[in-house]
Amino acid sequence: MSRTGGSLHTYAQSGDLAGVKTLIESNKNVVNSKDEDERTPLHWSVSGGHLPIVDFLLSQGATIDAQDDAAWTPLMIASSSGRIDIAERLIRAGADVQAQNDNGQSSLHYAASKKQPEIVDMLLGAGADPNMRDKYEQTPLFRAAALGYTNIARMLIRAKARINIKDFVGNTPLHVAIEGGNGDLAVMLMQTGADVDVENMEKMAPIEMTKDTNLKKFIEKALVE
Structure with a gap:
């Protein structure tokens, strides 16, 4: 790509607003220019916070919903990296909360994976589907x-996520909770x-x-209480 486009991406990532303004005001066509990973300046400004x-x-x-070479959108980046203020701004500006990348994962998948409750709440409030499946048929x-x-x-x-939904190998959320050693969460699911x-x-x-005998006892105790 052009050097101008490359410089714009660098300015966007580093937080140089003056540099970004100068380049775009001299050539507005570069605002959606893509780098070698097909990321736009918006992707990089979100990544940089x-x-x-x-x-x-x-x-x-x-x-707003530009996709890079793996189909990541700016909102996915904000959701994954915990950029709460930016995620809110993107959602208010109309970002697609249902968009999925090449792995079939949505912004809600990433917010859940990265322990971002504020962003999870925003996404659900904006209509994100809690039962959207990725390529492994797993939901958030x-x-x-x-x-x-x-x-x-x-x-x-609470947002109506299906508790007994199965993934591509037949596991439910309870299966993966116990496999991950997460006893308290497993009990909550039960x-x-x-x-x-x-x-x-x-x-x-x-x-x-699980082969963890203590975890098994913990789960079995919860079953009879």
């Missing part, structure tokens, strides 16, 4: 369950309707996903 540059780029016609609840993020799991369930007897494609019930 530079809200004033995000605002300026949007005012100059930056494509699987990510929260696997990583032990009980608060985020509760938020997703208390909110998770099926403790459902088997995956290997004929394993959730409790069989």
Whole structure:
């Protein structure tokens, strides 16, 4: 790509608003220029956490849902990196909360994976589907369950996330919670309707996903209480 485009990406990433303004005012066609990874200046300003540059780029016609070579949008970057103020600005400006990248993952998948409850709340409020599946047929609840993020799991369930949904190998969120050693989250799932007897494609019930005897006892105790 052109040197001008490359410089604009550098300015956007580093937070040089004056440099960004100078280049765009001299050639507005570069506002949506893409680098070798097909990222636009908006992608890089979001990655760098530079809200004033995000605002300026949007005012100059930056494509809000531009996708890079892996189909990541600026909102996905903000959601993954915990840029709360930028995520809010993008959502208010009309960013697509349902967009999916090459892995089938949405901004909500990333906010759940990276333990970003404020962004999860914003995305759900803007209509993000808590039951959207990625290429492994996993929803955001699987990510929260696997990583032990009980608060985020509760938020997703309140938003009607399906508790007994299965992924491509037949695991449910309860399977992955127990496999990840997340006893408290597993108990919460059971208390909110998770099926403790459902088997995956290997004929394993959730409790069989761990060899940790203490965790098994913890889960079994919760089952009889």
